[in-house]
Amino acid sequence: MNSSEIFDLASKSRLAHDPYVEKVWGLVNDKGLFNKSPHYLRELRKGLLRDALKYFAVHSEYYAQLFERLSINPKSAEPSDLAKLALPSDILRGDGHKQFVIKDADQNGEYFMSSGTTNKNPVKIYRSSIDLAIMIKANTDLFEYVYGDYLEPAKGVALFMAASELRYRLNFVAFVHLALESKSIQLLYGMDLKDESRDGKPWQKLEPNKDNILKFLKSKEEPKLFFTAPAGIYLMSKQFETMSITKKIIYKIASGAPPVALGRGGVIVTGGGTKGFTDLPPYDKIVELSRKHFRSKDRSGVDIPVPFMDVLGMTETLTALIDKFGVMDKVPHPLSEVFILNPKTYELMEEEGKEGVVGIFNPFVTSWLEIFYPGDIISFHRSENFYGSEFVYVRRLKLEEGWNLQRACGGTLEELMGRK
Amino acid sequence: MDETACLNPFCEIEEYEVDRKEQIGLIINELKEKSLSKVLEKSKGLQSKLSRIPIHERLEVLDKVGKLWTEKLDRGEYNKLKSFLAKSTGYNTQLMELELSFVAFVLNKENIRKNLEYSFSKQIEGLHRFIEVENQESYRFVPAGPVVIISSGNSLIPPLIPTVLSITTGNFTILKPSISNYFGVVEVCRLFKEASIESETAKLMMDALTISYFTHDSDNLRYILGKAPIGVINFWGGEPARTYVSKLVSENPNHPRLLINGPLTGVAVIDESYSDENTAENLALNMVLYDQQLCSSPTRAIFIGGWRDANKFAEKVGVALNRIGKEYPSSTNESSIYTLQSVRRILQLSGSTVYASNEAENMWTLIVSKGESALENVVEPFPTFNIHNRRRFIEIIVIEGYNQLYQLVDELPINEAYSGVDKVQTVGLALPDDKMEEVSEKLTSYGVYRIVPIQDMSIRSALEPYDGVNLASFFTNTIYLRKKPIGW
Numbered sequence: 066m067n068s069s070e071i072f073d074l075a076s077k078s079r080l081a082h083d084p085y086v087e088k089v090w091g092l093v094n095d096k097g098l099f100n101k102s103p104h105y106l107r108e109l110r111k112g113l114l115r116d117a118l119k120y121f122a123v124h125s126e127y128y129a130q131l132f133e134r135l136s137i138n139p140k141s142a143e144p145s146d147l148a149k150l151a152l153p154s155d156i157l158r159g160d161g162h163k164q165f166v167i168k169d170a171d172q173n174g175e176y177f178m179s180s181g182t183t184n185k186n187p188v189k190i191y192r193s194s195i196d197l198a199i200m201i202k203a204n205t206d207l208f209e210y211v212y213g214d215y216l217e218p219a220k221g222v223a224l225f226m227a228a229s230e231l232r233y234r235l236n237f238v239a240f241v242h243l244a245l246e247s248k249s250i251q252l253l254y255g256m257d258l259k260d261e262s263r264d265g266k267p268w269q270k271l272e273p274n275k276d277n278i279l280k281f282l283k284s285k286e287e288p289k290l291f292f293t294a295p296a297g298i299y300l301m302s303k304q305f306e307t308m309s310i311t312k313k314i315i316y317k318i319a320s321g322a323p324p325v326a327l328g329r330g331g332v333i334v335t336g337g338g339t340k341g342f343t344d345l346p347p348y349d350k351i352v353e354l355s356r357k358h359f360r361s362k363d364r365s366g367v368d369i370p371v372p373f374m375d376v377l378g379m380t381e382t383l384t385a386l387i388d389k390f391g392v393m394d395k396v397p398h399p400l401s402e403v404f405i406l407n408p409k410t411y412e413l414m415e416e417e418g419k420e421g422v423v424g425i426f427n428p429f430v431t432s433w434l435e436i437f438y439p440g441d442i443i444s445f446h447r448s449e450n451f452y453g454s455e456f457v458y459v460r461r462l463k464l465e466e467g468w469n470l471q472r473a474c475g476g477t478l479e480e481l482m483g484r485k
Numbered sequence: 486m487d488e489t490a491c492l493n494p495f496c497e498i499e500e501y502e503v504d505r506k507e508q509i510g511l512i513i514n515e516l517k518e519k520s521l522s523k524v525l526e527k528s529k530g531l532q533s534k535l536s537r538i539p540i541h542e543r544l545e546v547l548d549k550v551g552k553l554w555t556e557k558l559d560r561g562e563y564n565k566l567k568s569f570l571a572k573s574t575g576y577n578t579q580l581m582e583l584e585l586s587f588v589a590f591v592l593n594k595e596n597i598r599k600n601l602e603y604s605f606s607k608q609i610e611g612l613h614r615f616i617e618v619e620n621q622e623s624y625r626f627v628p629a630g631p632v633v634i635i636s637s638g639n640s641l642i643p644p645l646i647p648t649v650l651s652i653t654t655g656n657f658t659i660l661k662p663s664i665s666n667y668f669g670v671v672e673v674c675r676l677f678k679e680a681s682i683e684s685e686t687a688k689l690m691m692d693a694l695t696i697s698y699f700t701h702d703s704d705n706l707r708y709i710l711g712k713a714p715i716g717v718i719n720f721w722g723g724e725p726a727r728t729y730v731s732k733l734v735s736e737n738p739n740h741p742r743l744l745i746n747g748p749l750t751g752v753a754v755i756d757e758s759y760s761d762e763n764t765a766e767n768l769a770l771n772m773v774l775y776d777q778q779l780c781s782s783p784t785r786a787i788f789i790g791g792w793r794d795a796n797k798f799a800e801k802v803g804v805a806l807n808r809i810g811k812e813y814p815s816s817t818n819e820s821s822i823y824t825l826q827s828v829r830r831i832l833q834l835s836g837s838t839v840y841a842s843n844e845a846e847n848m849w850t851l852i853v854s855k856g857e858s859a860l861e862n863v864v865e866p867f868p869t870f871n872i873h874n875r876r877r878f879i880e881i882i883v884i885e886g887y888n889q890l891y892q893l894v895d896e897l898p899i900n901e902a903y904s905g906v907d908k909v910q911t912v913g914l915a916l917p918d919d920k921m922e923e924v925s926e927k928l929t930s931y932g933v934y935r936i937v938p939i940q941d942m943s944i945r946s947a948l949e950p951y952d953g954v955n956l957a958s959f960f961t962n963t964i965y966l967r968k969k970p971i972g973w
Binding site: 130131134135151152153155156158159161408409410411412422440462 | 820834843867
């Protein structure tokens with residue numbers, strides 16, 4: 066589906082006229098949310114939590130029973146109840162998500178899957194057309210807020226170091242694709258998916274699409290938006306760094322780079338995690354290296370260090386958390402409730418600077434109650450922004466497989482048992 | 486503990502050579518095939534000598550070793566060992582203290598005598614001479630060894646039990662302990678040396694025992710299992726080691742007898758009329774001891790009665806776990822906490838009631854489920870939450886009548902949540918007297934090995950067989966003697 070089809074299907078959805086869905090759709094379309102106070106938004110989200118619970122209790126016997134079992138009254142639910150309701154993302158692996166999707170949800174949506182970097186069995190999420198429409202609106206607004214400017218329709222060009230086929234598989238690719246498509250901004254895919262029949266993860270079967278990369282490098286369009294995994298920008302910058310002078314000259318003649326001129330409003334947007342690269346330098350070092358080989362200008366045409374934005378968007382979240390390097394740490398959409406759980410008790414934790422397990426509640430998701438914790442460690446600090454805080458990604462929770470101790474009663478030939 | 490860095494063989498009979506290896510920061514000196522072959526050459530002669538020594542003398546030696554152990558333990562000579570074993574086995578020092586105190590019970594002459602008496606129909610004199618069992622017909626129990634014991638690594642006691650019975654029955658015995666309990670086992674066996682100062686029998690028994698660690702890919706281990714002139718192999722453990730060992734043994738031209746003691750677990754059965762504080766306390770204690778890693782540890786509870794009563798009982802167990810668990814502090818890492826907390830949520834979301842503690846050193850969990858187990862549902866998203874990694878965690882399945890009880894015992898080994906377990910070893914009962922007999926009788930059809938009161942599921946009586954087998958009998962051959970023809 067393209068973005069127009071999504072909006073069209075969403076408007077015809079059975080749920081489109083549900084009062085809660087209408088309320089959510091109205092709010093998502095309100096760009097003024099980013100100018101509200103943190104207190105106003107907190108109260109708004111509290112109200113949305115109660116409305117969401119009512120909505121899901123009405124549309125699903127499962128949720129009605131669940132709230133009863135957890136002694137949560139939708140009418141008086143508090144943000145502290147999120148800790149009780151949050152699901153571990155691991156339950157969403159395979160067909161795990163199915164059980165949580167309400168029966169009234171439209172059947173004409175799309176599925177997204179995690180890349181499988183952290184687990185062989187990927188997280189698989191269903192998105193109805195309404196949810197997809199909300200995803201496009203909310204993510205575009207959040208992106209523009211962090212980017213610091215309005216993306217003018219039909220202006221500029223974007224290069225995404227992914228294959229077009231992944232638009233229908235990976236959430237991050239769909240985020241970018243649909244947001245740019247709705248703005249009529251040209252998107253070039255910098256990779257091709259080779260030999261799908263081979264075993265392995267899709268991102269491991271990617272090969273550069275030289276034509277598209279060249280097209281992007283040579284383009285005079287502004288702004289130039291470069292989307293990539295951190296590993297992608299690092300490897301590209303490293304390649305420029307170690308190029309012989311002769312090769313550099315040849316490359317420069319062919320493509321105009323290095324340095325890569327991203328022009329006015331040009332930005333590098335990273336996302337999608339490490340993709341299994343274990344020897345990547347810290348993010349600030351990647352930025353430092355990349356800024357030697359990528360150039361950008363502000364709106365008035367003055368040279369500036371190329372801006373870096375990083376997107377934290379798991380498969381199971383409809384909207385992302387985005388930061389801008391050196392300007393702001395990660396912020397969510399104003400309607401998203403980002404909360405932190407104590408890593409020992411898994412109860413809500415509200416101490417600034419303390420590391421905990423991140424949880425996310427997206428009240429605008431209409432097909433399932435999207436409250437989950439993906440297994441990442443995060444901290445927050447107070448901020449003057451609309452949300453009142455910004456979040457710092459710390460690390461993925463390290464899941465040890467554990468010694469598979471044999472009983473009867475213990476571990477004979479223990480080294481043969483290994484760590485699976 | 487400098488010497489702990491090196492796993493040296495215990496072999497007093499012969500000068501030996503070793504293959505030096507390294508594993509998880511330890512140096513392993515494993516006995517070479519050449520040395521093993523040499524000691525095995527002497528084994529027949531040793532067995533012959535040992536099996537002529539009156540059984541009560543052999544029992545005296547073991548008793549003496551047990552007493553020496555207790556004296557040293559009381560003097561604090563094993564404090565370092567205690568700390569080391571706590572670290573290597575993963576149990577807390579309090580439990581290790583309890584474990585070390587059990588050594589003397591394993592070596593106690595009366596306990597061993599009782600076990601032998603029930604293994605040999607009270608004819609234990611047959612272990613050193615022919616005993617007439619009928620007119621002119623006699624039995625003599627001779628060593629079937631050499632015996633090789635590949636023991637478990639759960640704690641110190643499990644490797645000692647078969648080893649003691651093997652030596653007592655006159656067998657030359659090669660013991661391969663686990664890395665985690667190696668130093669404890671060797672420390673016990675060193676006491677034979679001390680005992681042998683005053684006793685030739687002790688010297689003989691010490692010579693009849695060889696201990697060495699072998700890595701799984703060791704050529705020396707392959708030799709012992711697949712080629713060496715061995716009579717009995719006793720393997721304790723599960724897959725994949727079990728199949729590996731079985732294949733090698735099947736190739737041995739000497740056709741040793743193979744006894745596998747596979748992975749087992751325990752089930753507690755509680756009638757609502759017995760769901761008082763006392764039963765709750767007993768269940769809690771058995772959950773805390775050895776962190777449910779024994780074959781007898783309760784890892785599932787079945788409650789016969791109403792839902793409300795079951796929840797009241799769970800609350801009582803929780804109170805007991807709070808108290809008992811604190812006495813045996815455990816540690817849980819970030820990864821295990823994530824899995825545990827997630828599993829608790831999933832079970833709660835799926836309709837079970839969850840009682841739990843978030844105390845860092847005592848994270849217990851009680852799941853109360855209606856009619857059937859809900860645990861299977863969490864193993865797919867959390868494969869690491871298998872029976873080997875569940876600690877202080879039990880699901881109490883509530884059923885209304887006794888009929889469902891047997892099905893829940895029967896299905897346990899095929900339940901994904903219990904993957905790796907062969908079957909139910911121990912059923913701990915808290916039932917009214919009028920139900921005891923009926924339930925015990927019916928359980929015999931479901932493959933269980935032990936039916937005991939809930940309060941001491943982990944305690945073995947001296948006369949108990951091991952997983953359905955009398956080990957002492959297995960380690961011997963019965964020679965039949967008939968002095969007069971019985972005619973055609």
